[in-house]
Amino acid sequence: MSIPLAQHTAPLLLIQRRMPWALIGLLALAFIGVPLWGNDYWLNAILIPFLVLSLAGLGLNLLTGYTGQTSVGAAGFMAVGAFATYGFLLRLPELGLPVALLGGGVISALVGLLFGLPSSRIKGFYLMVTTLAAQFFLEWLFVKFPWFYNYGSSGTISAPRLALFGHDLNTPLGRYLLTLVTVLLLTWTAINLVRTQVGRNWMAIRDMDTAAAVVGIPVVRYKRLAFAVSSFYLGIAGALWAFAYLGTASASSFDINRSFQILFIIIIGGMGSIAGNFVGAAFISLLPIFLSHAGQALFGGSVDAGQLQNLQKIIFGVLIIVFLIKEPEGLIRLLHNLRDRVRQWPLRF
């Protein structure tokens, strides 16, 4: 028996290829504009953390947004990545930065796989709690065993010289470019994944896992794969967070609040969307800074900074709920609508 092939085998494309000017513009800005005009404040305090958080969001989104396995242990896996990368750089310096980063990611992926094992038996909240277990266990691990932080008195690991092929990356710009390139590479692979069979299988599992099994998708294997890949991304994000951004980190840099922060990024940005992570990260990392600047600008510091922070907390909470109610697909969906509207406005008249 044979499946009929397309009569006219014209090469058909999945997506209508239009020149993605917006994307090109953004990349140009990131690679040319920022290095030209970006100052330390923008690089160190805004752009680098934004990029790393986007990557972390991407990692969690693969698991939660695409495969439908909610995790609140994201930060735990970031910690694994950070400490593993540190270990490689410290004990096997000859590996060099890229390999060490990769290694950190791989270790984190293995740990993710380990904590993903229950996903074969457990679903929903129960599974979510196993990710919480991971969170707390890993935090404890990296406080408890000094080997992980080279017996420093304070339990913190600090970035060894970041160098790539002899180039010193310890300038803000260097660290920015390192982060940017890493994030772009991983984003590209993520896009490949979600656009091919693997991604389809994940989404199938998310939408209805019984049916997925019936059509021949190895559900358990793909759930675990999702855990591993997600942790890989989170691990590298963690390493960048520790070394490219903070410059130093301890277990407490990856506490449960970080996990929630990343969860919020994907809720606000958009579940099951790649670009959404960037939008969400931008939003979540810019809003507080904006509020505090606004506070300073409006009241010249005369207002109690505390109240401003409480207000910010409330705003976040409200936004999350509003998004869940009104736009479960997050900011990215809004942006799409906006774009479509812009596209067609000439026709309106």
Add this chain to the structure above:
Amino acid sequence: MRASLKRSLVGAAFALATLAGAVPQAMASPDQQFIPLATYRVGAYASSGVQVWAGMIDYLRYINEVEGGINGVKLVWQECETEWTAEKGIECYERFKHGLDGAPVAVYQPNGAPAAYALSERAEVDKIPLITLGYGRTEATDGTVFPYNFPVMLTFYSEASTLVNYIAQREGGFDKLKGKKIATVYHDSAYGRETLGPLKLLAEKYGFENIQIPVADPGNEQSAQWRQVRQANPDWVFLRTWGVSTPVAVKTAARFGFPVDHIIGDIWASSSEDVLPAGAAAKGYLALTPYPAGADFEIHKRLKQYILDKGHSDLKDLKNFGSVYYNSGLVNAAVAVEAIRTGQAKFGKRPLNGEEGRWGLEHLNIDDARLKDMGYLGLMQNLKLSCRDHEGGGSARVQQWDGANWTLISEWIAADRGLLRPLIDEKSAAFAKEKGLTPRTCTGDE
């Protein structure tokens, strides 16, 4: 409803737009000295923060309004909320490091361990000295490896030593320590683990039994730990908890019948906020502190007259005047001011930059005479820093909680810093090695 979303979206865009141009409104000018205030008024530690900033701001006001600035150089300050986190701490630092409208930064106080660690290397690059009073890298005491880090007055190592010295005092001599049991109940975190090393060393030297019992964060259930304490039945307990774990510890201790007047809290377990929630159980509790509570030191009289009574105080609740945290604010501010003053002696009566501020710190020498002029006698210890020694001091006083107030029950108790210095050099050397740094040599006039 969609509209509201659109609005929030527009808001975000607006944020982006304004961010670049949002220059905080605070009139500063290049002839002024900028004192950045990285504060935390929310989050788990807010209750203490609020008083610390009040103390700092009141003293800075006092310097400006009463003493006309430091040798005529007016101070200008601005707050930035860190929520006691590293990332916000970095954001604030980056925002402040270039000064404010031309008013330069001479010294920077990260106010929070995570930020302190995150900034220690950036500060070195930017040549801005970090003052971390009662927290931060202990090994940074070695100024040859950490030229821009100043863990002044009391590192956790010195704290451990002062504790042992105090206990020896109470027991009647170091020889009496032999065979005694000292249990340390510590918050299981980087902060809590700092004293493991020194106590081990001290235990070997004085022959007391060193029992270590960790409390996992946040520590709101400690029956297991105190059951262990009860089983070990130590003579003294060194309580190195913080935040909520302190009152819980004190209460649980009472529940297990351990005498509270043999529990000695560490510097982060030495405030009213730490003991008030424990109520009656805390009566008789002891605590080590480099900035004892009390409102009748000379400086308080001055502040009361010129700041509080004029209604210029930053305190929301005046009953906190003279609280441990308020006083810690005073001491922190004083260290910064005196460092600048010292620097001005060399570089002239003008605002200083970080490099000059560091010189000031390394040549800081606050003796009793100076303390007397400042009005800090008894509130603050002698502090002499140098290129090799970025801690100075190394003393603490012991105060006791009577259920409503702290009463000082000891003079300044000095740590045996000579004994611990090798440990510190070891750590700093290891750090230098890991980083491939070559320690600078101290010629005496850097």
Add this chain to the structure above:
Amino acid sequence: MTFFFETLLGGLLAGTMYSLVAIGFVLIYKASGVFNFAQGAMLLFAALTFVSLHDQGVPFALALLLTVIVMSVGALLIGRLVLRPLVNRSQITLFMATLGLSFIIEGLAQGLMGSQVRALDLGIDDVPLFVGPLMLSQFDLIAAAAAVVLVTVLALLFNKTRIGVSLRAVADDTTAALSIGINLNRIWQIVWAVAGIVGLVAGLLWGARQGVQFSLSLVVLKALPVLIIGGFTSIGGAIVGGLIVGAAENLAEVYIGPLIGGGITPWFAYVLALAFLYIRPAGLFGERAIERV
């Protein structure tokens, strides 16, 4: 051996404190299928409200009453503004909504009532109490008693009153309940209010022990493993789960802790819960749904 029993008993009693928190979850989950992460924030809010009132000189009973009213109003608002718009959304969505909710409540609590630590004295002195050779905590005993009373009251509420009956109907089969004309929103609001009151009780007891402050909201993390072990849908399970977690934690910290450096309580309960999950994927008392295709 005495020490072992003492640890065990002490752990069991400490466990009831967890159960108190867990019960709040179970109530809401049973009635509205919502895994309410904001329970911790509600607990904080309730305790803070009470203490603030009490500090203003409002007498104990009145302060209690006022707090109950506040919590009920809060439940009303939550039902209107959060639950109704999210009806028949996925459970995970609802859970995330409660995450947002917890942010709002915490922000409000600290914004309105300040972030300083408040002492709360219920007049229960927390002193050792000797039963033969065993040393127990009077406070824990009273807490346990409170838990028992609470559960009995709830049991009565569920089994004797009309609300209780319709509530169980909703819990068993929402659609069927609707079809016989039960007002879902009303039920939800009632349940959330009750959960708020349970939160108040838990908040007071925890607050009396550790002081009323932000970190009170963290006890929620202690309750999750309890729920896993006991199951999300059974109040009895919450009690038993709490006891198991309390006892296991204490024994582990005392006997296993020293071997691996101690401080293992935060994750041990979770690992224990995992072990249970492998054996009973729906907890000890939770029912398991059969999947229909």
Add this chain to the structure above:
Amino acid sequence: MSQAILQVRDISLSFKGVKAINALSFEVLRGEICALIWPNGAGKSSLLNVLNGVYRFDAGEIVFEDQHFHRIDPLGAARRGIGRTFQNNALFKKMSVLDNILTGLSRHMRSSFIEQALGLPRARREAEAFRLRAQGILEFLELQAHRDVLVGNLSYGLQKRVELGRALIAGPSLLLLDEPMAGMNAEEKQEMARFVADVNRDLGTTVVLIEHDMGVVMGLSDHVVVLDYGRKVGDGTPAQVQANPEVIAAYLGVVH
């Protein structure tokens, strides 16, 4: 290999004590269209769920392609070439028609996820091949127009067709259709009947379907098995079955 592609022997299934299927036996010959009609009794889909392992049966055995099974799991069934559609469409709602159909090819996937992640040649070639195959199915089922639509937005009838496509693309040797025409108007039913017939004729796929509409069933199928309360009451050609008194009895008062 034997004439029968599938043999069901004394299968029993019960939910919480309620017997849904009672010692049921029948055979399906290779290449035929076999209809299961089921006037009364619970769990109409239960039998199909047993056949492809969604439910585990209590007793009996299943012989598929001359292999004996006492237990099947959905994945295994799919791998052995049992395709399946569901009574109330089990499509992946948030995915496009094309993507839904492509998921059916998972069991034919050869390239590793790394190859796909990095877009290596083998992965790209495979993706292209899959796409062509999908295109073939889309044309076969006249779905090209809806290729990029989210299935959630399609009409019920179309969704049924997409589901058929998803099962078909894997090239199953046995296709289980659960009420493929439920909730359709006469015209849609005719259309679907045509598709099923085409599948059976052009691809030589053996089809087992559950259906109520006797008209359609009798017209479409070569072989009919009638069950009543989980018990077989009739088995044979449409003509034989229609003549069978027991079947008529079962259908008395049952309006269709």
